[in-house]
Every structure is written in structure tokens, then in C-alpha cells.
Amino acid sequence: MQTTPQTVLKFIVGAAIATAVLFLVWYFSSIVVYILVSAVLAVMGRPLVKRLSELHIRSWRVPRWLAALVTLVVIWAIFATCFSLFVPLVFNKINQFAHVDFTAVMESIGEPLARAQHDLQRLFSLPESTFSLSEELTDALRGIIDFDSLNRVFSSIINVVISSVIAIFSISFITFFFLKEEGLFYTMVTSVFPEHYHENITRALDSVTLLLGRYFTGILSESLLLTIAVSLVMMAFGMKTADAAFIGLTMGIMNVVPYAGPLIGGIFSVFVGIVTPIEGMPVGHTVLVIICSLLVIKGLDDFVLQPTLYSERVKAHPLEVFLVILIAGSLAGIVGMLLAIPSYTVLRVFAKEFFSQFSLVRKLTEKI
Numbered sequence: 001m002q003t004t005p006q007t008v009l010k011f012i013v014g015a016a017i018a019t020a021v022l023f024l025v026w027y028f029s030s031i032v033v034y035i036l037v038s039a040v041l042a043v044m045g046r047p048l049v050k051r052l053s054e055l056h057i058r059s060w061r062v063p064r065w066l067a068a069l070v071t072l073v074v075i076w077a078i079f080a081t082c083f084s085l086f087v088p089l090v091f092n093k094i095n096q097f098a099h100v101d102f103t104a105v106m107e108s109i110g111e112p113l114a115r116a117q118h119d120l121q122r123l124f125s126l127p128e129s130t131f132s133l134s135e136e137l138t139d140a141l142r143g144i145i146d147f148d149s150l151n152r153v154f155s156s157i158i159n160v161v162i163s164s165v166i167a168i169f170s171i172s173f174i175t176f177f178f179l180k181e182e183g184l185f186y187t188m189v190t191s192v193f194p195e196h197y198h199e200n201i202t203r204a205l206d207s208v209t210l211l212l213g214r215y216f217t218g219i220l221s222e223s224l225l226l227t228i229a230v231s232l233v234m235m236a237f238g239m240k241t242a243d244a245a246f247i248g249l250t251m252g253i254m255n256v257v258p259y260a261g262p263l264i265g266g267i268f269s270v271f272v273g274i275v276t277p278i279e280g281m282p283v284g285h286t287v288l289v290i291i292c293s294l295l296v297i298k299g300l301d302d303f304v305l306q307p308t309l310y311s312e313r314v315k316a317h318p319l320e321v322f323l324v325i326l327i328a329g330s331l332a333g334i335v336g337m338l339l340a341i342p343s344y345t346v347l348r349v350f351a352k353e354f355f356s357q358f359s360l361v362r363k364l365t366e367k368i
Contacts, residue, residue, distance in 0.1 A: 011355070021192075034170045039185045041171070042178035043213055045071040049179050068179035072172060089246045093272070200353040207349045211315065212342055219256060226301060227252030233293045239278045239286075247272055251294065255301075257338050258325050266294050315367040316348070 045068075052067035178185055186205055190198045231248030235241060247269045254265030269290055277286035316324075321341060328340035352365035 011358075034167065034174060035185075035188075038171050038174035038178055040212070040216060041075055041175045042185065043209060045075055045175075045179055046182070048074065065180050068176055071179055072176050075175075076168075076172070086245075086249050089242055089249065092242065093246050197354075204349045204353045207352075208346055211345050211349070215341065215345065222301065223252040223255050226255050226297065229297050230294065233297065234290070237278060237289050237293070238281065240276070243272060243276050247290070257334055258341070260329065260334065260337055262294075262298055266291070266298075269294060316344070316364075320364070 048071045049064070049067045052062050052070055053064055055062045186202060189205060190201045193201055227248040229248075230251045231244045234244035234247055239247075250268055250272075251262065251265045254261035254268075257264075270287055273286045273290045274283055277283045278289065281289070321344075324344045325337050325340045328336035328343070330336075332339075348365050351361045355361045356365070
């Protein structure tokens with residue numbers, strides 16, 4: 001396509017509008033998150049609303065507002081059930097960590113640490129009198145998990161609870177109206193743009209809803225399967241049900257963060273195994289069981305499930321997805337990696353609708 005002054009001007013105006021929109025999204029990020037979460041919940045609950053709205057008793061038909069309210073209650077009941085199952089495990093484990101005797105823990109893995117220290121001293125030519133791996137690990141663990149840090153954790157939990165109450169109320173209120181009035185979310189978005197762009201915006205929202213719906217459904221299914229698989233494998237090796245479920249839950253939740261999440265979850269799972277080893281099994285063998293089990297399960301997950309989830313579900317090349325996640329992680333850390341794929345998907349869809357005249361955009365969006 002030949003570049004003309006009109007094309008350049010259109011691109012500049014579009015880029016300026018996109019920059020302004022992105023700035024507003026960043027400035028009101030919490031409100032935007034509430035709206036997006038509500039939109040996702042509305043998409044999930046819409047089939048139930050439709051079914052309930054079609055019910056009738058004699059001449060009385062279930063009103064749309066009642067169907068929306070019942071659906072909202074069902075959604076939160078599912079979330080509440082999940083939290084009621086797993087929250088006690090988390091607080092029980094925090095209480096165990098608060099009373100850990102790190103010296104005893106280090107003594108239980110003294111032999112593997114001694115071998116590791118010997119290898120490190122030989123590799124880096126460290127003098128024996130100035131370096132002790134067990135003391136270094138003990139000091140590090142005490143620095144990470146002590147009463148002061150736990151108090152800070154509990155203080156932050158209180159702040160999170162307060163913020164969560166506000167978020168739950170806001171999301172519930174918005175979701176109810178999204179469920180009650182079909183098309184309300186589309187109306188809110190299209191009203192921001194000039195009328196001659198409404199058709200493009202509607203098409204883009206249809207594509208975004210489809211792709212993100214597939215992505216979130218896939219990643220939740222993957223995390224659930226990973227939680228169950230890890231828990232069952234740990235129990236098969238003789239680990240207590242509570243500890244196995246906690247490790248499975250940790251891996252399932254951290255798996256939501258691409259690439260870095262499973263590594264962090266694996267490190268934390270190994271620490272759990274050190275603190276509470278499998279009954280009748282040395283700590284070193286427990287750690288080996290956890291590491292080998294997670295490597296096998298994550299290997300199957302990475303080579304079987306994730307290529308489909310991160311590539312095919314959002315219609316992007318695996319290398320493209322990997323680079324986007326790396327860039328987002330360097331800019332915004334874990335949160336950036338968590339939001340990288342959904343954000344990139346939205347940007348690609350809107351770029352296809354408004355900037356398809358550029359060859360780079362056509363190349364990046366040809367599969368959508």
C-alpha cells in the first residue's frame with residue numbers, strides 16, 4: 001500500500017488516541033480491572049442467565065434481573081467453596097512456618113549440605129573457615145521467615161482483605177448489570193469512540209471476547225489439572241494430604257504466571273518438603289521426590305498443554321508469545337507477566353481493526 005500524507009496523518013491521530021486511551025486505562029487501572037473482571041464473569045454466567053430466563057411457571061416467567069441475581073450468587077458460591085477448601089491449608093502452613101526450628105531443619109539435611117558445600121568450596125576455591133553453607137541458609141531463612149516478617153505479612157493480609165471487600169462489592173455490582181442488560185459492556189466501550197468506528201469496535205470486542213474466553217478457560221483448566229495431578233502424586237509417595245494439597249495448590253496458582261510462576265512454586269514446594277518431610281523418609285529423599293515429580297509433571301504440561309494454551313488459543317506464534325512475556329516481565333515484573341498475553345491479545349485485535357494497512361500489523365494478526 002502506498003504511503004500518503006493522509007495515511008501518515010491517520011496513523012498519527014490513531015497513535016495519539018491510543019496513547020491517550022492507554023494513559024487513562026493506566027490512571028484508572030483499578031476501575032478498569034473491576035470492569036474487565038466483571039465482563040469476564042458476565043461472559044461465564046451468560047449461558048446460565050439465558051437458561052433461567054427461559055424458565056416459566058404457568059404464566060409467570062423468570063425476570064431477567066432475577067436470573068442475573070441467581071447467576072451472580074452461583075458464581076460467588078463457587079469461589080467461596082474453593083476458598084473454604086484451601087484457605088485453611090494456607091493459614092495452617094503459615095502457622096507451621098512461624099514455629100519452624102531452622103537449626104533442626106538444617107541438621108536434618110546436613111549430609112547433602114556438606115556435600116554441596118564441599119563442591120562449592122572446590123569450584124570457587126573458598127576457604128573452609130570463612131564459609132558455611134548451612135549457616136548461610138539458616139540465616140537467610142530466618143531473615144525471610146521470622147516473627148517480624150510474619151507480622152508484616154498479617155498486616156498486609158488485613159490490607160488485602162479490606163481492598164478485597166471493596167473489589168468484591170464493586171465487581172458484584174458491575175457484574176449484575178452486565179448480566180441483567182445484555183450488550184451493556186459493548187455499549188460502554190463503543191460510546192467512547194466516534195460513531196463511524198462502532199462497527200470496528202464491535203468486531204474487535206467479539207474477537208477479544210472469544211480469544212480471551214478460550215485463554216482464561218484453558219489456563220484455569222490447566223491450573224486445576226496441575227493442582228490435582230501434583231497433589232495425587234505427592235500423596236502416592238506418602239505425603240500427608242494437607243501438605244500434598246498445599247503443594248498442589250501452590251503449583252496450580254503459580255502456574256497462572258507464565259514461565260516464572262512454576263519455578264517460584266517449585267522452590268516454595270521444595271521448602272515445604274524440607275520443613276515437613278514425608279513421614280518415614282529422609283529430608284533429602286523428600287526433596288528429590290518433589291523435584292523429580294514436579295519436573296515430570298511440568299514437562300508434560302509444558303510440552304502438551306501450554307503450546308495449545310499460549311499459542312493456538314490466542315492465535316500467536318510461540319516465540320512471539322515468549323518475547324511478549326519477557327518484555328512485560330522486565331517492565332512490570334510478575335504482574336506484567338501475568339497480564340502480558342491478555343493485554344497483547346487485545347492490542348493485536350484492535351490493531352487489526354484500525355491499522356491493518358501496515359504490513360507489520362497484517363503479519364502479526366494474520367491468524368486472528
